[in-house]
Amino acid sequence: MQNIVVFGASGQLGHCLKNVADAKQINNIIFPPENEANILDTDVLSNLFEQYKPAYVINCAAYTAVDKAEDDVDLARKINRTGAANLAMQCKEHGAVLVHVSTDFIFKGDTPHPLVETDIAEPISIYGLTKLEGEQDIARILPQHYIIRTSWLYSEYGNNFAKTMLKLGAERDELKIIADQVGTPTYAIDLAAAILDIITSGGENFGIYHYSNEGVTSWYDFAKAIFDIAGSKVKALPIRTNEYPTRATRPAFSVMDKAKIKTTFNIEIPYWRDSLTVCLEKLKAQ
Numbered sequence: 001m002q003n004i005v006v007f008g009a010s011g012q013l014g015h016c017l018k019n020v021a022d023a024k025q026i027n028n029i030i031f032p033p034e035n036e037a038n039i040l041d042t043d044v045l046s047n048l049f050e051q052y053k054p055a056y057v058i059n060c061a062a063y064t065a066v067d068k069a070e071d072d073v074d075l076a077r078k079i080n081r082t083g084a085a086n087l088a089m090q091c092k093e094h095g096a097v098l099v100h101v102s103t104d105f106i107f108k109g110d111t112p113h114p115l116v117e118t119d120i121a122e123p124i125s126i127y128g129l130t131k132l133e134g135e136q137d138i139a140r141i142l143p144q145h146y147i148i149r150t151s152w153l154y155s156e157y158g159n160n161f162a163k164t165m166l167k168l169g170a171e172r173d174e175l176k177i178i179a180d181q182v183g184t185p186t187y188a189i190d191l192a193a194a195i196l197d198i199i200t201s202g203g204e205n206f207g208i209y210h211y212s213n214e215g216v217t218s219w220y221d222f223a224k225a226i227f228d229i230a231g232s233k234v235k236a237l238p239i240r241t242n243e244y245p246t247r248a249t250r251p252a253f254s255v256m257d258k259a260k261i262k263t264t265f266n267i268e269i270p271y272w273r274d275s276l277t278v279c280l281e282k283l284k285a286q
């Protein structure tokens with residue numbers, strides 16, 4: 001099999017891809033460090049594509065600070081839109097397939113049903129808008145793409161809600177957590193495994209796919225599960241969105257329908273609480 005190159009290798013999902021690729025003994029996968037693989041530097045990209053001649057490129061590089069993006073629009077757009085477009089152009093020139101990771105935050109969050117890939121995207125934050133622009137540029141430039149929208153990523157790596165809850169839970173007696181934003185957490189290790197399964201299947205079912213863990217929850221219930229499984233004594237109090245003001249607005253409902261990815265690639269998706277248990281066990285063992 002030809003080379004796979006991962007951009008954004010030091011981030012949360014990049015780490016998980018490395019972990020899963022090692023476990024699956026996939027050896028033809030390259031993880032160049034960010035300082036040697038800036039997706040905004042087209043000369044650097046050109047050299048990397050010449051050097052590794054990838055058949056597949058996985059883009060995990062992104063501006064993911066949702067609140068900060070509201071005041072840092074130019075940089076968020078550069079990384080989430082221009083960076084994604086740069087990779088698509090390089091892929092087009094060098095005959096590579098691009099696997100790009102996107103987000104549930106491209107949706108407004110007001111549908112009465114789990115979101116399917118063809119539902120209208122209507123972002124309500126700068127992060128969501130710039131991620132959508134990235135998707136649209138890729139689709140325009142490169143038909144050979146997989147855009148995988150995921151939600152509420154967490155793992156033992158990087159910064160994420162699960163690790164924040166464990167940290168705050170150890171410092172405080174009680175925590176107020178939003179209970180009226182509903183979605184599905186995704187263990188980044190499960191997503192990494194799904195991405196590598198799609199690539200190694202070698203098919204050409206290009207397009208947009210939704211992937212999260214199975215089930216539905218709120219941030220409050222997610223936090224409660226984290227505390228229960230970890231044995232934390234902290235008291236979690238459910239609150240409404242307006243009781244926890246944030247710079248960016250987040251979707252109230254961003255549960256995604258995964259039928260397309262499951263049937264196309266024959267993927268089995270774990271239930272969110274089962275995967276959370278696995279992750280918390282790994283964190284405990286660290």
Ligand SMILES: NC(=O)C1=CN([C@@H]2O[C@H](COP(=O)(O)OP(=O)(O)OC[C@H]3O[C@@H](n4cnc5c(N)ncnc54)[C@H](OP(=O)(O)O)[C@@H]3O)[C@@H](O)[C@H]2O)C=CC1
Nearest residue numbers: 008010011012013038039061062064101103150151152153
């Ligand atoms: N985290 C989440 O909850 C969710 C994430 N997603 C999407 O999943 C993908 C992976 O997210 P996740 O791993 O959590 O994100 P992280 O923030 O952990 O990782 C993003 C990585 O991108 C790197 N990066 C930023 N700018 C550039 C650049 N110009 N060139 C190369 N690399 C760059 C960052 O490096 P540095 O740290 O040095 O800036 C970082 O290593 C992203 O596309 C994100 O939008 C989707 C849904 C949920």
Ligand SMILES: Cc1cn([C@H]2C[C@H](O)[C@@H](COP(=O)(O)OP(=O)(O)O[C@H]3O[C@@H](C)C(=O)[C@@H](O)[C@H]3O)O2)c(=O)[nH]c1=O
Nearest residue numbers: 064066103104105151152153161176177178219244250
């Ligand atoms: C820390 C904290 C957060 N919250 C709320 C705020 C917010 O609505 C929700 C999650 O907060 P966070 O800031 O950790 O997560 P956030 O950065 O909003 O997570 C999002 O990240 C981007 C990258 C995505 O693509 C999304 O899918 C989603 O995972 O929990 C509380 O209610 N109480 C708290 O103590």
